[in-house]
Amino acid sequence: MGKLSGKHAVVTGGGSGVGAAIARKLVKAGATVTISGRRRDALDDVAKSLEGITARTCDVTDPDSVASLFSSVSGEHGGVDIVVANAGVAEATPFSKLDLDSWRRTVDVNLIGVYLTIHAGVAAMENKDWGRIVTIASVAGLRGYPYVAHYCAAKHGTIGLTRSVAMELATSGITVNAVCPGYTETPMLTRALDNVMNKTGMNQEDATKALLRTNPMGRFIQPDEVAQTVLWLCGPNSGAITGQAISVSGGEI
Numbered sequence: 721m722g723k724l725s726g727k728h729a730v731v732t733g734g735g736s737g738v739g740a741a742i743a744r745k746l747v748k749a750g751a752t753v754t755i756s757g758r759r760r761d762a763l764d765d766v767a768k769s770l771e772g773i774t775a776r777t778c779d780v781t782d783p784d785s786v787a788s789l790f791s792s793v794s795g796e797h798g799g800v801d802i803v804v805a806n807a808g809v810a811e812a813t814p815f816s817k818l819d820l821d822s823w824r825r826t827v828d829v830n831l832i833g834v835y836l837t838i839h840a841g842v843a844a845m846e847n848k849d850w851g852r853i854v855t856i857a858s859v860a861g862l863r864g865y866p867y868v869a870h871y872c873a874a875k876h877g878t879i880g881l882t883r884s885v886a887m888e889l890a891t892s893g894i895t896v897n898a899v900c901p902g903y904t905e906t907p908m909l910t911r912a913l914d915n916v917m918n919k920t921g922m923n924q925e926d927a928t929k930a931l932l933r934t935n936p937m938g939r940f941i942q943p944d945e946v947a948q949t950v951l952w953l954c955g956p957n958s959g960a961i962t963g964q965a966i967s968v969s970g971g972e973i
């Protein structure tokens with residue numbers, strides 16, 4: 721029996737990158753996992769890769785879609801024990817060119833989406849005396865970075881939201897923590913590198929060096945390293961850890 725045997729987890733954005741790694745890690749620890757996202761094919765590929773993962777489409781910016789996800793999976797699995805609010809998007813643009821549409825898209829997924837997810841998650845944990853909520857923020861939630869003011873603002877907001885909900889739930893048995901990765905090797909990083917190359921004319925090697933400039937270890941983080949931290953927070957011996965923002969970033973912050 722795994723240490724998460726009998727637990728049901730919902731992981732948003734589980735069809736790729738960090739979310740897929742978290743889903744696999746939780747299943748291997750004995751949990752059953754519902755992954756969600758907008759792209760059915762990507763979700764199905766992850767679900768097919770390991771028994772115990774079920775795929776559901778859901779757009780985290782749509783309150784009805786999130787409510788319907790949690791009510792249907794709660795009914796099927798006897799509630800929800802673990803919520804990982806991982807879905808996110810990143811766009812890069814200088815602040816002087818940052819328009820309201822890009823601001824809204826970024827805040828919609830990275831902050832409002834996290835609010836909707838953990839709000840529905842807390843409701844689905846009603847009557848439980850054990851629960852784990854983990855938000856996937858970023859080092860961009862802990863300090864500023866150029867060209868991503870909207871992303872930094874949303875991720876700072878996610879950490880504030882996480883800390884506040886943790887205080888409200890402190891005596892409930894439900895912990896609430898944020899994990900803050902540095903640049904992590906996922907499709908999001910591939911898009912970031914492509915963007916740097918397109919906008920500056922750099923080659924892949926120089927674009928990689930530019931993104932790693934602030935990283936003391938001089939390397940990208942692996943999705944499994946983020947997933948391992950989430951697994952640790954979800955484990956039976958992490959009940960005293962709440963309201964924290966844990967950096968997984970090679971010492972970047």
Ligand SMILES: NC(=O)c1ccc[n+]([C@@H]2O[C@H](COP(=O)([O-])OP(=O)(O)OC[C@H]3O[C@@H](n4cnc5c(N)ncnc54)[C@H](OP(=O)(O)O)[C@@H]3O)[C@@H](O)[C@H]2O)c1
Nearest residue numbers: 733736737738757758759779780807808858903904906908
């Ligand atoms: N990669 C990095 O360098 C890095 C660093 C720090 C933090 N992070 C954070 O880590 C998390 C995971 O990102 P990743 O690196 O794994 O990138 P990714 O592979 O692009 O994954 C992002 C996931 O979010 C989902 N998503 C996006 N918009 C959504 C929406 N409106 N509704 C539901 N799902 C949505 C996507 O699925 P669909 O497109 O199918 O909806 C996708 O599966 C994000 O919160 C990101 O900000 C990443």
